[in-house]
Every structure is written in structure tokens, then in C-alpha cells.
Amino acid sequence: MRCPKCGSQSVLVQESSTVKSVNAHHGLLWWLFIGWWWVIIKWVLFTVPALLAKIFIPKKQKIKQKFYSACVCQNCGYRWRL
Numbered sequence: 001m002r003c004p005k006c007g008s009q010s011v012l013v014q015e016s017s018t019v020k021s022v023n024a025h026h027g028l029l030w031w032l033f034i035g036w037w038w039v040i041i042k043w044v045l046f047t048v049p050a051l052l053a054k055i056f057i058p059k060k061q062k063i064k065q066k067f068y069s070a071c072v073c074q075n076c077g078y079r080w081r082l
Helices: 028-045 047-056
Strands: 011-023 061-073 079-081
Touching: 028 047
Parallel strands: none
Antiparallel strands: 011 061, 061 079
């Protein structure tokens, strides 16, 4: 394999990854059938516990990780994806 920048043959291929954090949300069906009335009842009957839960309970987050192959030229340091 050749480097597209300098034309060198000393190229290292390695596996790399990217990590992304995504907040978990309820779906459309949950909001249509449960969410619209549950949120109202929760805030009317449980205002103080709901406020405390908002403050102290962390949000649910999912982590998405994607893998890809990257090439690195050993001479010039140019990096590209396969």
C-alpha cells in the first residue's frame, strides 16, 4: 500500500474507533399512550420527589462506538481511512 501524499511504502494499518454518548429518550408510542398523562400526574402529585429525582438521578445515556480502519504513513505521518 502506498501513501497518497508522499508515495512511501511504509504504511501501518490500524483499527480505530469513535465513541459518542447519546441520551436515552422514550419513543413516540410511549408518549401517545402513557407519557402525556403520566407527566401531568407526576408533577401534580409528586412535585417535590420529582424535583429531587431530576436533581439527583443521572440521565440514562447510551454509548455508541464505531470502528474503522485507518492507515498511517510512517514517513510523513499522513493519516487516512480505508
